[in-house]
Amino acid sequence: MAKMTRAQLAQRRRIELYKKIIIYGFLVLTILPIFTSMFLFYKVNQLEERLEYALSEDGGDYLTLRQSREALRNNPNANSERFATSVKSVLGATNTKGGKADNTVDGEQTTQDADGKEQSSTNAGNETDSKETKRVYLTFDDGPSIYTGQILDVLAANNVKATFFVIGRDEEYYDYYKRIVDEGHTLGMHSYSHVYQDLYASVESFGDEIEKLNDLLYKVTGTKSSIFRFPGGSSNNVAPLPIQDYIAYLNEHNINYYDWNALNGDAVTSGLSPEQLVNNIMNDVENNQDSIVLMHDLQTTHTTVESLQLLIDTLKSEGYEILPIDADTPLIQHVSCNSVEE
Numbered sequence: 378m379a380k381m382t383r384a385q386l387a388q389r390r391r392i393e394l395y396k397k398i399i400i401y402g403f404l405v406l407t408i409l410p411i412f413t414s415m416f417l418f419y420k421v422n423q424l425e426e427r428l429e430y431a432l433s434e435d436g437g438d439y440l441t442l443r444q445s446r447e448a449l450r451n452n453p454n455a456n457s458e459r460f461a462t463s464v465k466s467v468l469g470a471t472n473t474k475g476g477k478a479d480n481t482v483d484g485e486q487t488t489q490d491a492d493g494k495e496q497s498s499t500n501a502g503n504e505t506d507s508k509e510t511k512r513v514y515l516t517f518d519d520g521p522s523i524y525t526g527q528i529l530d531v532l533a534a535n536n537v538k539a540t541f542f543v544i545g546r547d548e549e550y551y552d553y554y555k556r557i558v559d560e561g562h563t564l565g566m567h568s569y570s571h572v573y574q575d576l577y578a579s580v581e582s583f584g585d586e587i588e589k590l591n592d593l594l595y596k597v598t599g600t601k602s603s604i605f606r607f608p609g610g611s612s613n614n615v616a617p618l619p620i621q622d623y624i625a626y627l628n629e630h631n632i633n634y635y636d637w638n639a640l641n642g643d644a645v646t647s648g649l650s651p652e653q654l655v656n657n658i659m660n661d662v663e664n665n666q667d668s669i670v671l672m673h674d675l676q677t678t679h680t681t682v683e684s685l686q687l688l689i690d691t692l693k694s695e696g697y698e699i700l701p702i703d704a705d706t707p708l709i710q711h712v713s714c715n716s717v718e719e
C-alpha cells in the first residue's frame with residue numbers, strides 16, 4: 378500500500394511538473410507575444426504620429442533644422458560677415474552634445490547645482506560677469522492659438538519680452554495680436570496661411586501673403602511688422618523655387634528674416650515633458666553668444682506653455698539675458714540674405 382502510494386506520489390509529482398511546464402510554457406508562449414505586439418503596436422502608432430507631424434505644415438520647421446545645419450556646413454559662400462556670424466552661431470548649436478545640461482533642470486531652481494559651474498547663477502542683479510552676457514531670443518511660431526494668452530501671462534509675470542511670428546487668424550484671435558504689441562513684444566510675420574503649396578507657389582503668392590498679413594496686423598494693432606520667419610525656415614526644401622527668389626522679395630521690401638539656432642523640439646515629439654523641452658534649449662544655447670530659440674504657439678504644443686516658467690527661471694539663473702528681436706539682433710539665418718545678387 379505504502380509502495381503503491383509512493384509510486385503514485387512520484388507519478389503525481391511528475392504529472393504536476395509536466396502540468397506546470399505546460400502551463401508556464403503556454404503562458405510564456407501566449408503572453409510574451411501579446412506583450413511584444415502591444416509594445417510594437419504602441420511604437421508603430423507613435424512613429425505614425427511623428428511621421429504625420431513631420432509631413433504636415435508645422436513639422437517642416439523641425440525637419441529642416443538638421444538639413445539647414447548640414448547646408449551651413451557645406452555652404453561655400455560663408456565669406457560675408459553677416460553670414461559668417463550666422464554660420465558660427467548655427468554651427469555652435471550643432472556641437473552641443475555635452476552631457477552637463479542634465480543638471481540644469483533637475484530642480485526648480487538651479488542655485489544648488491552640484492557641478493560647480495554656477496559662478497554666475499547667483500547674479501540676481503549684479504551683471505559683473507567677466508564674459509559678455511549671453512543673449513537668448515525666445516520666439517513663438519504659428520500663433521495666435523488658444524494658448525497665446527497663457528504665454529503672454531507668463532512672460533508678463535516675469536517681465537520678459539519675446540517675439541511672436543504669427544499667421545493670419547480670424548477675429549476671435551485679434552486681441553492676441555494687440556496684446557503682443559501692447560505688452561512690448563516683437564510681432565513678426567510667418568505668412569498668412571502657413572500652407573506651403575499656397576505660400577511658396579510663386580514669388581507673387583509669397584508677396585501677397587506677406588502683404589495680406591501685414592495689412593491685417595496694421596488694421597488690428599496699428600503697427601506694421603518688418604520681420605519675417607520662413608515657414609520651414611529659409612533652408613526649407615519644400616519651396617519649388619530657389620529660396621533666393623523669396624529672399625530677394627524680402628530684401629526689396631526691407632524685411633529682415635530670422636531663422637533659429639536653438640529649439641525645444643516641441644513640434645518634433647508630442648510626448649516631451651516640460652523638463653525635456655527646457656533641457657533641449659539649454660543644450661543648444663550654451664555654445665552660442667546669441668541664441669534664437671524656436672518654439673511653437675500651437676494647440677498641439679501645450680507643454681511649451683507649461684515649460685515656460687522653468688525655462689525663464691533656468692535661463693535667468695544661468696545668467697542669460699532674454700530679449701525680444703530688434704534691429705540689434707544678429708541675423709541668424711540658415712541661408713543668408715546676402716546670398717542674393719543685388
Ligand SMILES: [Zn+2]
Nearest residue numbers: 438518519608
Ligand atoms: Zn511655422
